Amino acid sequence: MWRGLWTLAARAARGPRRLCRRQGSGAPALSSGATIFALSSGQGRCGIAVIRTSGPASGYALRILTAPRDLPAARKASLRLLSDPRSGEPLDRALVLWFPGPRSFTGEDCVEFHVHGGPAVVSGILQALGSVPGLRPAEAGEFTRRAFAHGKLNLTEVEGLADLIHAETEAQRRQALRQLDGELGHLCRSWAGTLTKALAHVEAYIDFGEDDDLEEGVLEQADVEVRALEVALGAHLRDARRGQRLRSGAHVVVTGPPNAGKSSLVNLLSRKPVSIVSPEPGTTRDVLETPVDLAGFPVLLSDTAGLREGTGPVEQEGVRRAWERLEQADVIVAMLDASDLASPSSRNFLDTVVAPMGSQSPSESNQRLVLVLNKSDLLPPEGPGPGPDLPPNLLLSCLTGEGLHDLLEALRKELAAVCGDPSTGSPLLTRARHQHHLKGCLDALSHYKQSKDLALAAEALRVARGHLTCLTGGGGTEEILDIIFRDFCVGK
Ligand SMILES: Nc1nc2c(ncn2[C@@H]2O[C@H](COP(=O)(O)OP(=O)(O)OP(=O)(O)O)[C@@H](O)[C@H]2O)c(=O)[nH]1
Ligand SMILES: [K+]
Ligand SMILES: [Mg+2]
DSSP states (O other): OHHHHHHHHHHHTTOOSSSSOOHHHHSOOOOTTOEEEEEOSOSSSOSEEEEEEESTTHHHHHHHHSTTOOOOOBTOOEEEEEEOTTTOOEEEEEEEEEEOTTSSSSSSOEEEEEEEOOHHHHHHHHHHHHTSTTEEEOOTTHHHHHHHHTTSSOHHHHHHHHHHHHOOSHHHHHHHHHHHTTHHHHHHHHHHHHHHHHHHHHHHHHHHTTOTTSOTTHHHHHHHHHHHHHHHHHHHHHTHHHHHHHHHOEEEEEEOSTTSSHHHHHHHHHTSOOSOOOSSTTOOOSOEEEEEEETTEEEEEEEOOOOOSSOOHHHHHHHHHHHHHHHHOSEEEEEEEGGGTTSHHHHHHIIIIIHHHHHSOTTTOSOEEEEEEEOGGGSOTTOSOSOOOOOSOEEOOTTTOTTHHHHHHHHHHHHHHHHOOTTSSSOOOOSHHHHHHHHHHHHHHHHHHHOSSHHHHHHHHHHHHHHHHHHTTTTOOHHHHHHHHHTSOTTO
16 A cells, blocks of 8 residues: 555646746746856946856867867866957967856856956957857746756746846845745745645555555545645735745835925935925925835835925925825834924824824834824933823934934834844745745635545645646746746846
């Protein structure tokens, strides 16, 4: 009987049927045989530029540009004079690196030329490479695409690499690096392994259900495995928005009654004059947004019109837009003038914006609120006089900068809560594509639970596992690959 179960496990491990194409055929259409080359460092004048090639003619190209020298030792930098093979004209004295496949980034033979970064040198070498038979310029993302096709990276790692190249803040870099390290891929493979086991149990029952010596309770065991997986997937999906926020930026909206100092704070946080500041209430009318790095998190910071009623039509429209933006906020910075807490506009703001948020439990609302009392420099030394009861708040002076450090620390905590802390906890789902496949997997698991027919139950498990395989690109369709590789620039 045990042998039976093992062959079933092996059969079940053979992967998804038709949900998406297997890697072999689903891999990007490689014009096999072509050797590609591109400038891999940034464009423009720079100290050193890196040009690389990948493909079978890499070694030939290296030899012909460094004629009459032999190939240098693998993976060791060597100094070589590069010349144009057509004219013999010297182009640059450069460091060259030879990476014979499969121990290279793409898995193919690769060469790196570290040349002086002047535009004339770079274009001379690119032209020289273009003249070598079998070489052609690379397309966007083609190096990474080849690395993927040769199994050097899985799809979530490719996405991690794309994010790493585009990461602008510390937290984004940490998240991308974790994804590039394959953490999400490992997790998906372990989930897929659980499903393979459950599937083996169900198939054993289908084939040997009548046998007396079938291990007792195989179906129950499959149920237990599926239930545990549902819990794990559910927890991950609840986290889903956080990884995406970290990738694309959290919405932080500054709001408050007119003249509280909202625009002053936005200018302070973004370190540039985004908004007009003036003593006249109702200065800001449109929503003004600016991307900033707040304590290592990427943020889209919005300044909004002061909330009040009974003004002209233009300001009314500004107030309407402010409310609209407030609804989309991940973190709300609610600002009041500390020296003006008893005024009708302050009280009205406390009643309509701050109090409703305070009465909601964190599970009811995904939004977080930080209450800031600005203009602390105007307060007497003993602090604000008698006024309305206030929830926890921070004192700030945009004029002197006092309290700014504490505000940044409070924002860091809130952003870590809405974006997730990329240095701890389980890997976050950074893209809608990840969410789609996890949801698909969960759906299939619910079909599994509902099906009375064992063959249908087994099929549901296969569909569920297929979604996990698609997530890491095990059976990626070309359309998905195209979308992902489009994010890359030429030379990556
Ligand atoms: N004393 C003092 N004045 C401040 C402080 N912050 C802002 N101000 C002043 O308060 C006035 C209003 O500042 P804004 O930043 O324009 O206020 P706002 O909330 O954007 O105003 P509206 O856009 O009109 O709603 C300006 O004259 C600022 O110079 C502060 O911390 N202390
Ligand atoms: K103002
Ligand atoms: Mg303003």
